[in-house]
Amino acid sequence: MKLQQGELLISENGRYYLVVECSEESVSLKRVNGYTLFSCHPGFLDRSFRRVSELKQKPST
Numbered sequence: 001m002k003l004q005q006g007e008l009l010i011s012e013n014g015r016y017y018l019v020v021e022c023s024e025e026s027v028s029l030k031r032v033n034g035y036t037l038f039s040c041h042p043g044f045l046d047r048s049f050r051r052v053s054e055l056k057q058k059p060s061t
Contacts, residue, residue, distance in 0.1 A: 001046050003027060009049040017049070 003009075007019045009029065016032040021039075028039045 001042065001049075001051070003042075003045070008032070008052040009045070010052055012048055016052070 003019050003022045005019055005021060009017045009019065011017060015034075017029040018032055019027060020030050020037065021028040022042075025041070026039045027042055027045055028037065030037045
């Protein structure tokens with residue numbers, strides 16, 4: 001998943017996170033309405049997070 005600073009993600013457990021910083025090796029996220037800030041490998045994001053915009057798209061019929 002290619003990310004940009006400011007994008008909004010949702011985790012598997014339904015919590016929202018804002019992309020604070022990203023590079024090829026690391027992505028930093030801050031929990032929305034919280035104080036949690038952490039960094040992780042982009043591969044972890046691919047498995048555990050989705051873009052909020054992806055959830056709003058309707059499947060084509």
